[in-house]
Amino acid sequence: MGSQISWESRFARRAARITSSTIRELLKMAQQPGMITFSGGLPAPELFPAEAMAQASARLLREKANQALQYSTTEGYPALREWVAARLPGTQPDQVLMVSGSQQALDLLGKIFIDVGSPVAVESPTYMGALSAFNPYEPEYLSIAMDEEGMIPEALEAVLQRGPRFVYALPTFQNPSGRLMSLERRRKLVELADKYSVPIVEDDAYAELYYSDQKLPTLYSLDQQMRGGGEGNVIYLSTFSKTLAPGLRVAYAAGPRAVIHKLVQAKQGADLHTGSLNQMLVYEMVKYGLEEQLSKIRQTYTARRDVMLEALAQHLPKGIVWNQPKGGMFIWVQLPQGMDAVSLFKKALEQKVTFVPGQPFHADGSGHNTLRLSFSNAEPELIREGIRRLGRAAEEEMELVR
Numbered sequence: 001m002g003s004q005i006s007w008e009s010r011f012a013r014r015a016a017r018i019t020s021s022t023i024r025e026l027l028k029m030a031q032q033p034g035m036i037t038f039s040g041g042l043p044a045p046e047l048f049p050a051e052a053m054a055q056a057s058a059r060l061l062r063e064k065a066n067q068a069l070q071y072s073t074t075e076g077y078p079a080l081r082e083w084v085a086a087r088l089p090g091t092q093p094d095q096v097l098m099v100s101g102s103q104q105a106l107d108l109l110g111k112i113f114i115d116v117g118s119p120v121a122v123e124s125p126t127y128m129g130a131l132s133a134f135n136p137y138e139p140e141y142l143s144i145a146m147d148e149e150g151m152i153p154e155a156l157e158a159v160l161q162r163g164p165r166f167v168y169a170l171p172t173f174q175n176p177s178g179r180l181m182s183l184e185r186r187r188k189l190v191e192l193a194d195k196y197s198v199p200i201v202e203d204d205a206y207a208e209l210y211y212s213d214q215k216l217p218t219l220y221s222l223d224q225q226m227r228g229g230g231e232g233n234v235i236y237l238s239t240f241s242k243t244l245a246p247g248l249r250v251a252y253a254a255g256p257r258a259v260i261h262k263l264v265q266a267k268q269g270a271d272l273h274t275g276s277l278n279q280m281l282v283y284e285m286v287k288y289g290l291e292e293q294l295s296k297i298r299q300t301y302t303a304r305r306d307v308m309l310e311a312l313a314q315h316l317p318k319g320i321v322w323n324q325p326k327g328g329m330f331i332w333v334q335l336p337q338g339m340d341a342v343s344l345f346k347k348a349l350e351q352k353v354t355f356v357p358g359q360p361f362h363a364d365g366s367g368h369n370t371l372r373l374s375f376s377n378a379e380p381e382l383i384r385e386g387i388r389r390l391g392r393a394a395e396e397e398m399e400l401v402r
Contacts, residue, residue: 014136032352036386039354041175041329042377047297048245049285056284060277068277074264076252077279083286084252088236090224095231097260099267100274102205102239102251106133108266109201109235112259113165114139121159121167123151125332125361125370127175127203130168139165141363148323150181153188160196166235167198171219173206173328176361176372180326183216190222193233199259200234208243208294210327211302220254231256240282242329243290243297248278301329301376307383308375315391317398322373329376332358335369335394339401344371347393353386 060068076098085093099105114137124143142164145155171181193200202219223232239251253263312322319336341357358370
């Protein structure tokens, strides 16, 4: 009988760069009884339009089962692609690719753009899931410093001068920081990217989760305006996960035809196509409008954000600061220098409350004194109690570092 294979020695080199998501691991901890979690960016399940989806699903399976349950084209359900294109300036349906969640689009973009050692520009902090998607392709990250208005122009230009393959940006209610890039900074990013011929990947997952009347134009639309139409520099990603339901795994990428064509080829090797039934279900839900659904989400999340901000002011010790996001799902917290969020996380676990330490969101390894709180998937009473527990843990930790 042969010896047991050493599987680690058989894995490709890139496999060593594939590690467990910090958020996924933290979600496991959050399953403990009595745990209040502010970690995963989960939509509130009570807001899912379950009954309307049940009716639409039944109708599809009665009337279009042969299409809904069959293999389909890689590009996606034509009617849904047309719906998406109609909402993006200067875009035709053949410039839209339906994907299995925005996360798949990030992986496919890494596959087609990143060689070993390719420079890739990212915000600091940036979405942890994007780093997980790009890491196996072995890029060299160029981190761009931010303030509350987004990427700092001088830092952005210094990075663009180094010729990254693309700049990855989350201008609207960024994950993790909840920041909203100002209109002036958006225009500057589009102009500088054009000046240095660097593509922009705009991840716009949270665009509809704004809690005021202000809705800023996308980088994609600003790029179109600057050019007067035609194919531009921006590859636009968005999703139905935050507005309908994440379990459907329906999202899309839009952009220049050459990029979409190459993404289609890459997707063919990944999953052939995104689920037909799910795409058709999404189309049934959006073709009559989403405003009632979006209104419920905005109302609920606005209230939960306000409760969390009030609780933070009441319970967190002096010296800890946080932002006040105008939308999205997240509040970004900064601890005093010398205080470590991972150490605080361990204390918080003892108090049965969780969050996400900020360091994994920083490609350059910084951010040890930052953390992300999600307010979307917790009732107000739990938010108040959870922040009270976090405040107790923070007081204990601050005593240790004084």
